[in-house]
Amino acid sequence: MHLYRAHVLVCAGTNCSLKGHRAVRDALTREIVGRGLGDEIKVVETGCFGLCEQGPTIVVYPEGVLYCRVKAEDVPDLVGIHLLKGRRVDRLMYREPTRPVAVQTVPELDYFRKQVRVVLDNCGVIDPDSLEEYIGHGGYTALARALEDGPARVLAEVKASGLRGRGGAGFPAGLKWEFGAKAPGPIKYVVCNADEGEPGTFKDRLILEGDPHRILEGMAICGFATGARQGYVYIRGEYGLSISRLEHSIRNARELGLLGENIFNSGFSFDVEVRFGAGAYVCGEETALFESLEGKRGEPRIKPPYPTEVGLFGRPTVINNVETLANIPAIVNRGAAWYRSIGTDTCPGTKVFTLTGDIVNEGLIEVPMGMTLREVIYDIGGGIPGGRRFKMAQTGGTSGGCLPESLLDVPMDYDKLAAAGSALGSGALLVMDDTHCIVDVARVFARFFLHESCGQCAPCREGTLQLHHILDRFTAGRGSREDLALLGRLAKTMAGASLCPLGQSVPLSIMTTLKHFEPEYLAHIDDRACPAGTCRPPAGGMKPAAAGNGRRGY
């Protein structure tokens, strides 16, 4: 193995590549080779560092210096000043909003200091296309160990770790695996849910892009523990980079015998196929996902039977989210006790969040379960930009609830957030400042569901339409108190009568906005006024904004 003096890691995550990481990478390679440094310095494309807002980002090791918003024109300086002369290029360094001084290196960053990286351990560190690097960082040792330990011990370990599903529902992974293992029948499946249809969520994509083998290893361990020989990754069709990395990784793993027949001569065989989703949000729901994988229309099935009894192609199936599976190798390697030392009692481990909205550091973070909303938003997220006021945060994605300022100190785990009337969900965190009208925000939620309801069951199909129209009437200054009552009634009906969790959770986001911001609703209804000043209907009955400091509509 060739030893290099320095490594330049270029983030090749989707967000950075949208911002043009390729030009930077090419310029770097040209410059380094041009100066005859090709043998000393290696340029590596890696997965996401998490600081998406600041991209394209690069990190120069061994020091770990972070450079942000790098352009191709900056490359001669980077090479000339940093790599040749050993000095830092100050103007490209990251400035933390809370501190005026430029931050030096990755480990020093507040943004990273408070994070604990289990799932994202390799992201931004290894070359995701290199199986050797994954192995070099301890990859596939967990699989080897599992094969040695036997399925029962693996199962016991995963159960003991208390790992809960990261796809949204937080169901204990160990228990699910146990159901899968106990289900009778010669054919079983493991499915990795990488559909990630939630707006503002991109954690699974970045995990897959940054560390694809971790998922394959997790799936293989799951297959071993439950008795499945075949795995599928169901991934959004738009995730081009994740798909190509995954497929590349599957090929490499097969070549090395880490997937396929008789892995490690253990007699255990397992293989993985990648299948593409068509982009409907509801196809992320596990049973709709199966339908879609089977080539049918992606409509949720009624549960029970649960997937571990009747899943894909009617066979017992364990389906886990990408992040859930990404935890597995670490748990197998380091043990349940270690895992339980992170996070809270009922929710051990870490959680990856996607920060979006009115927050300084939009991007991906991984923190121990139980960190408060305030810490996440202010200490890691860098607070609200432009010195504006926090209005509310929505946790758990569009189907999650909205939390006002008074609830900023709620610890973020499945149970505490549920108790606070919201949900942890998939880890989306949308922050809004006080320029947004809450009614309009609710209307946008409703529009999303109107669009995403699969249309199969009556309460959701018809209910989403009605919800959207009622909220539309409010923002147009045509709502009434009766409408408000109707809203509540519809919400109850949908929650109680819808077939799948999509329809059942539609009311949550909308009703939490009403719960925490009722006066703002009443202003729209009784006064025909929009306090945030964003509701400006064309021919509406809405009065001009009373106290609006409207910046933009939602």
Added chain:
Amino acid sequence: MSVTMVSLTIDGSPVQVPEKTTILEAALAHGMYVPHLCHHPDLKPAGICRVCMVEVEGQLLVSCRAAVAPGMQVKTSSPAVDKVRRAAVELLVADHDADCLACGKADSCKLLAVSRYVGIEPDRYETLRAHRLRKEVDETHPFIRRDYNKCVLCGICVRTCDEVQGVAAIDFAFRGYATRVAAIGDRPLQESVCESCGECVVRCPTGALLPIGFEKPAREVATVCPYCGTGCGLVLGTRGGKVVSARGERGHSTSQGRLCVKGRFGWDFVNHPDRLTTPLVRKDGELVESTWDEALELITERFARYRGRQAGVFGSPKTTNEEIYLASKFARVVMGTNNIAQVAHLCHANTVRGLIPVTGSGAMTVPVWQIKDAACHLVIGCNPTEAHPIVGLEIRQAVRRGTKLIIANPCEIDLCRLPHIRLPLRPGTDVALLMGMAKVILEEGLLDREFIAQRTTNFEAYAESLRGFTLEQAEAITGVSAELIRETARLYATTKPGLIFWSMGITQHSHGHDNVWALAHLALMTGNYGKPGAGIAPLRGHNNVQGATDLGITPPWYPGYQFCPGYELFPRLDKFKSSKEKFEKGWGYELPDFPGLSTVKQFHPKAKGWGPGEMWDLENQIKLWYIIGADLANAVADSKGVKRALQGAEFVVVQDIFLTDTAREADVVLPAACFAEKDGTFTATDRRVQLVRKAVEPPGQARPDWQIICEIGRRLGYRGFDFSSPAAVMDEIASLVPAYAGINHARLEQEELRWPVASPDHPGTPVLHMGEFIRVGKAEFWPLAYTPSPELPDADYPLVMTTGRNLHHFHHVITRRVAGLNDLCPEDYVELHAQDAAELGIGDGDQVTVSSRRASMVTRARVSERTMRGVVFKPIHFCEKPTNALTSAEHIDAVGTTPNTKVCPVRVEKVQSSA
């Protein structure tokens, strides 16, 4: 199997139901209504309307999906249930047209029932209605009206199409509020694989699906479908003396409420303005309206003049058993002739006559409802989905449940969409294929030796005939690989019970009886007889062609397969005895003692193949024809010759419901009543004898055939033609026909009877040949040999044309007078393989000329990959493109006297446009 019962309470009252019953079913079974929309007893539960909620231990459960549990306490109504349910129903009602007063489903609408039950608050409902989007009403399909303003998206139609019909032509399309039921690509239904059976319409709980032009009947009459031999139960609705509706009869064991497109929507011919309403008499070369008296007088005079060998009589398998019996009696007694024939001589005569010496009977061995009990289906030379759709459905459902399916056919029939093994054999090579299969069964010891020993004779001779035959020969002749033949043989021989379906692809050959023998032998050597689900299923074409063969409108036998002079001219029948004396006694007249001519021979006396050599070159001897209900001018091979013969005759009477091409050649045309206008019985393909009931009066002066036949008989001075009713005719049948001995109309009102019914207290015979073979006791094997078809392709006529029916039509007369069926399939075509088409420069839809050695005509090309290369298919329905003008009547089968219509060499050329 004992059923475990579960006890629970529903609204406080204790009930007991079998385990796994859903709460909804339990409630409905005990007369307790729980609102529901997407539940249908025929279908798997979907649980998507969400209105069937009940409360169990404080939890809301969707009752159509939740199974009962011991001790469960169900509340069908509670504050929690009522609240959620009412709101859910409101949402649905708000999105539904409210023109209930004008809606065709109003008296059976499930949504109306649900909303009446939960109660709707008008105010809120008005608010909710504000945002409805109007959707187009789709009336593009000739029979089915789709109004999505009334659709509650219960998915019953979607599941029906998949689960009942096995077609899956429709599915939910689009998402969310835009969700709609649509055919693939949101194209019109009729452009999809939809079979237009209307099963979805029947089950739709709302007015979203209705028959086009639906009229509510004033009265309903249960009868039998007049199209194919399946014998589905049909309930005709009438008002104002007209038929206005049809539906399936749910309690009917064969069809269980289902009907195909013809049965459900094809009744309109009854009311067609083209129906014959007065007798017509030819005057100065023209057929003009006349009176019964004038027509009958003319007939009486001429009929007395041309009796015996000079007379030919045709009975009709569209008519009732009673009428068929009378036609047979009339021919022999009144006309003094055995020249009594019918169109079955063009189809299953090989099966019927061929199997009497083998197994005693050529009839289907088991009821249609036992099709699903067979473990293996061999479907050869038939296309049940199109020609016998309800049988096709039974096969589909059986295969879904695990029955193995073998399909031998040169065309890729619809059943090929199911899992199957396909043997694409060259037309006319069935014997070689079946001998190959038999050889494998013999060599590999897959025989049922015990069955062969105990219940058959002459097996050695048969085995000997296979000795020199090899699988390699079979492959060379049929084009099917030896390996595939071997695999199929093993599958058939080891998967029991096995049932063999066949139809015209087997029989319409000049060696058709060899095919039939080969098939029966296959069943015999594997012991597939005399057991439920086992045996043979020769699918009979017409509604009552089974009755027509049973009751003797055929030269060699009187009613009941009882032989008359001439039967000894048929191979292997000579071992039976004549029944001439019995019938002379029964009918009270001396009966003719010369052999009669069957259909082809009457018109083509030089047709070769049947009887001793001197019979192959007869002179035209028939001077008078009395033709009841048969369009022979289109049905018989080499149809030009038929018209010539009719034109050359002295006197032709045609008795029919429309002025057919045959009737146009007649001297007198008599207007007959159709199935809906008279009482009687039909015998279905599975031997079930069923009552046909009069629903309306015949149009104008039209009369039932039985009355006409009797009237002529009486006018000619014969006794034995004065019956008060068809029931009385049946009593006479019972007195002379052993298989029908126990049948009378009163019993048929109560019972489901399949012949033989030996006596009034005999329960009928669902499974034939249990214990011993009827009539013969032991089945007799016979040596087999392959004979190639007589007319083979050559450089001038390089393609083989094979003929047949399609789903939307039935022969040439009736369905062409059902506007909707014509819309679905408006014109003739010739279907050819894409590669052949490409080589001939022919594109889909091109005008092409089809020529045989006898005729040539222009039609339209349909290019597909359904036929095999070198084979073209042409339907027989379009008299304007008469397919049988192309076919040959030169060679007929020695047993069935059927012509060789399934192997007709032709040339197909593109018509060069003169642009």
